[in-house]
Amino acid sequence: MASRDHENSQPAPVRQHVPDAFFKGLNLLLNEQPDKALNAFLEAAELDKDTVEMHVALGNLFRRRGEIERATQIHQNLVARTDLDDSLRCLALFELAQDYFKAGLFDRSESLFQELRQVKEYKEQACRFLLQIYDHEQEWHSAIVVAEELAGISNQDFSKRLAQYCCELAERAVSDNKPGEAEYYLESAFKYEEKCVRAAILSGQVAAARGNHLVAIELWREIEEWAPEALGEVVELISDSYAALGEQRGYRQFLESAIEKNPDARIISALVEVTQNRKGRIAGQRLLLEIVRKYPNLDGLYQLLRNRNAPELFKGESIDLELIATLLSQSMGQSREYQCRQCGFNSSSLHWQCPGCKEWGSVQKRVFSRERDAVGHKNYTVQ
Numbered sequence: 001m002a003s004r005d006h007e008n009s010q011p012a013p014v015r016q017h018v019p020d021a022f023f024k025g026l027n028l029l030l031n032e033q034p035d036k037a038l039n040a041f042l043e044a045a046e047l048d049k050d051t052v053e054m055h056v057a058l059g060n061l062f063r064r065r066g067e068i069e070r071a072t073q074i075h076q077n078l079v080a081r082t083d084l085d086d087s088l089r090c091l092a093l094f095e096l097a098q099d100y101f102k103a104g105l106f107d108r109s110e111s112l113f114q115e116l117r118q119v120k121e122y123k124e125q126a127c128r129f130l131l132q133i134y135d136h137e138q139e140w141h142s143a144i145v146v147a148e149e150l151a152g153i154s155n156q157d158f159s160k161r162l163a164q165y166c167c168e169l170a171e172r173a174v175s176d177n178k179p180g181e182a183e184y185y186l187e188s189a190f191k192y193e194e195k196c197v198r199a200a201i202l203s204g205q206v207a208a209a210r211g212n213h214l215v216a217i218e219l220w221r222e223i224e225e226w227a228p229e230a231l232g233e234v235v236e237l238i239s240d241s242y243a244a245l246g247e248q249r250g251y252r253q254f255l256e257s258a259i260e261k262n263p264d265a266r267i268i269s270a271l272v273e274v275t276q277n278r279k280g281r282i283a284g285q286r287l288l289l290e291i292v293r294k295y296p297n298l299d300g301l302y303q304l305l306r307n308r309n310a311p312e313l314f315k316g317e318s319i320d321l322e323l324i325a326t327l328l329s330q331s332m333g334q335s336r337e338y339q340c341r342q343c344g345f346n347s348s349s350l351h352w353q354c355p356g357c358k359e360w361g362s363v364q365k366r367v368f369s370r371e372r373d374a375v376g377h378k379n380y381t382v383q
């Protein structure tokens with residue numbers, strides 16, 4: 001208590017003089033008159049060249065208005081000053097780095113954020129900007145280093161994102177024809193995210209490219225257990241590997257089991273095709289009809305109608321089947337079958353990074369569920 005009293009008795013620091021024009025500007029800003037506010041602030045800044053924070057605020061105002069050049073000018077002038085103490089200089093640097101970032105000058109922005117990353121108060125914010133830069137520039141190694149650091153200093157979970165970066169590196173290694181390197185990165189991906197669908201798909205592809213089709217099939221089929229919504233992505237790959245092994249029966253068993261977990265259109269067509277090749281056209285169509293009844297879906301219905309071999313589907317109705325087939329085909333083209341779990345972004349193809357919110361690994365195939373169907377909802381909606 002005594003020492004606190006002592007501290008309290010210290011004289012308050014002398015307040016810097018704040019020009020009236022500043023308060024005028026603040027008032028105008030609060031009254032949502034940003035143009036007039038800007039002029040008032042400029043006037044205030046002119047009158048008092050020592051008020052660094054005011055210059056910073058003014059620069060921010062310009063940046064928010066999209067006037068990046070003016071913002072940069074103001075912040076550059078501050079950084080160039082030699083009389084600033086460390087904390088004010090860092091503040092000005094941080095603002096300037098954001099100006100460059102917003103202007104898309106990532107090289108300049110990066111070097112400033114790298115400098116600020118060494119300063120305790122700016123470490124986390126600087127890392128977050130750096131991560132955006134490396135993500136955008138596809139500098140995956142640097143992105144991994146920064147994401148690791150962020151994982152250590154924030155409460156956020158970066159494991160999914162880190163696994164995706166490793167998959168990016170693995171894909172690059174695959175296209176550079178370096179399977180060993182790809183395997184190394186995929187192992188890292190699994191360390192970050194044990195159930196990384198993308199890493200599982202890629203691992204199988206690397207194994208298949210090495211001629212290890214049994215291993216590849218095993219890797220892909222594991223997806224059936226922990227990520228059935230992704231099964232459609234591997235049907236073709238699995239088909240190729242079973243074909244390379246000359247193992248048609250195994251392939252058929254896979255399809256029969258997969259369709260129970262996820263009646264994806266690709267799985268349905270594959271199963272119908274296999275049945276057709278084995279038992280003939282009629283058997284294939286009969287199976288398709290059975291599947292469509294069990295899992296009502298547009299893709300299956302479309303295939304049925306296109307083949308016109310299932311008149312019992314529309315018993316007693318006279319419908320122009322070709323017309324229906326065309327309509328269904330159109331609506332299938334419009335329906336967005338993939339959705340981001342984070343932001344709800346819809347798309348017709350699989351993105352590993354969501355184009356909407358830039359989240360990694362959040363886009364998934366919509367899966368038909370029997371429970372939902374039981375209460376009257378349909379998997380696909382026609383707009």
Ligand SMILES: [Zn+2]
Binds near residue numbers: 343354358
């Ligand atoms: Zn998203």
